[in-house]
Amino acid sequence: MGKIKAVTGNTSAALGAALSKVQVVAAYPITPQSSVVEYLAQMIADGDLPARMVQVESEHSAMSVVQGAVAAGARAFTATSAQGLALMYEPYFRMSTLRFPMVMAIAGREMTSPEGVWGGQQDTISVRDAGWIQYYVENNQEIIDTIIEGYKVTENNDVLIPVNVCYDGFFLSHLYERIELPEQSEVDAFIPNYNPTHYAFNPERPMALDPMTPGDILMEYRESHLQGMQNALGVIEQVDKEFEKAFGRSYGGLVEEYRCEDADTILVTMGSMTGTAREAIDAKREEGIKVGLLKVRVMRPFPVEKVRNVLSGRKAFAVVDRNVCFGWNTGALYMEVKAALGSLGEKISSIPVIGGLGGADITQKHFMQCIDLLEEVKKTQVEHKTVWLKKEGIA
Amino acid sequence: MNYIDKLLQSEDLVSPGISACQGCGAELILRTALKIMGKDTAVVIPPGCMAGAGVVGWNFDNGLKVPVHISLLDNTAAFMTGVKTMYEFSGKDTKVVGIAGDGATSDCGFQSLSGAAERGENLIYICYDNEGYMNTGFQRSGTTSKGSLTSTTPVGKVIKGKEQNKKDLPMIMADHDIAYTATLSPAYMQDFVRKLEKAASFDSGFRYLHIYSPCPTGWGTAPECSIDIARKAVQTNFFPLFEVENHKYTLNLEVKNPQPVSELIKQMGKFRHLTEEDIQEMQKMVDRKYNKLKALAAMSQDN
CATH class of the missing domain: 3.40.50.920 (Rossmann fold)
Structure with a gap:
């Protein structure tokens, strides 16, 4: 059994990313997500996480940086909330339609107006048709576990669709709860280091990433994306079962x-x-x-x-x-x-x-x-x- | 090796069959830049003339012989940052080069460019400045010159052309205290090649190259005059050649007897409607900017 800790939802998300050995993180702070970024920055500053972190100037760039990183073969992570998600919508939609695997944590927050910073699901619900897989989790244990499950789902060759792990802002992001911290060795066994056999921006295998594509070919992409979503239904269930075997916890899959x-x-x-x-x-x-x-x-x-x-x-x-x-x-x-x-x-x-x-x-x-x-x-x-x-x- | 032999002996990394408008400055800039950058380069090009010309690709054909991606209009520098970050993480030396129009650079893409410059990302960003959104039909950008006719700043009975000054991108980028900033002109190939080589020689820091890119289609100029126009832009001090490194400004070409700016703009349909008064005002702007640059260069020598 792993170590027992009392952590906030945001810390749980950061720990999930760290245990998943993400290689590139790019994020911009926003309430109520900020401490995810702070925690990861501290881990990297302390040398506890051998990842590169890019302190971007906006969420639009956060998603763009991780997009470039995944194009170059990275396991990447970011996190945001509400207005940040709205700002990154352009590269967000493109991330899924490029079929780039990654996990993004979202501390859910109500959309402005009226102005506010508090919790809600309107941010992620409003982009549910942007082609990402979306989990909505119940507690801090489920946050860390779902981030780990998420990498296994997103990197599955039958899926290759990015994953949102959505948790309610403040209600979970700032709430301390008891969690059992999975052992690094167990996570390593569950999701081995990311070594994509095929990635787009490989200088040894030059190719054009996203050339002008007419409608008849674009429709093939969309058909494949929809199929990937349907494949994910089974993969999500399977991964949750495997997670239970490895860690003794499960969430019913879907x-x-x-x-x-x-x-x-x-x-x-x-x-x-x-x-x-x-x-x-x-x-x-x-x-x-x-x-x-x-x-x-x-x-x-x-x-x-x-x-x-x-x-x-x-x-x-x-x-x-x-x-x-x-x-x-x-x-x-x-x-x-x-x-x-x-x-x-x-x-x-x-x-x-x-x-x-x-x-x-x-x-x-x-x-x-x-x-x-x-x-x-x-x-x-x-x-x-x-x-x-x-x-x-x-x- | 002199620059001509160098260009002759370097492989053209643009696929056969790619071609922009007749007399396009940007295509020449792209081909030459990639010859100097070489094969170990990954290229990011936002929507614009070069992407529109098929440089990223069409159907299943590549536009370049190196990895190339059409970024979003507004995230070129951020996407490049992600690629380079992962290359560095995995021990790859591959250069990451952005080739973007002035609209994608100075307007909606400026935030991501400024952010990457401020962070000192290890990138080479090339802006081909044809003074507007030419690929979509010559609309105004922040880098369109004052007085210019564009499809969104028409010459009407009340308003005649663009009413605002051109955003001075190379100066703005230099003020980010980046590793290297330079202006380049396709009419001065030796200087052009040297600056590209210089930009490629750094192993860290942000390098920004701003290149004057004549656009016959949008500017109403004769295709065969593109190089002549690019030369006149330098000879009139409208587009002075300079570079900034270690906070030092260097004028690369001090024009002994600069021609009046009217010599440049008389060849351009986009300025045909300008009055004597307008041209005088433009001359004042050119002089003011050039004097500022000279003062900065003089200050750099003193320090």
């Missing part, structure tokens, strides 16, 4: 079910709110209410089959989103879940729930009220109007 066996109703969550939801499920189970929890761990690729299997045959479900989907009057995960269910969704009552934006709390009481509401709507087949988690309770 989704995790909690007390779903005989459940009539299901709460669907994503990210750090899941821990609170577990408590609410336990409390309601004590009262004899048959409610379960579905934690969606991977938003891209969307685990359509898994979600459909878990929700199939239930009477009602509620999806709690820490983001909004403009134009749908719901959160994004709700929309995705409904799309995954297709006609099956017509037979199950559902409640879109939005809360926790801009660092607002999602409390156990909120979840208890959602479960109570599920008990009401499960008797009919309805799509409930969107529920907002307010300070005073659900509305």
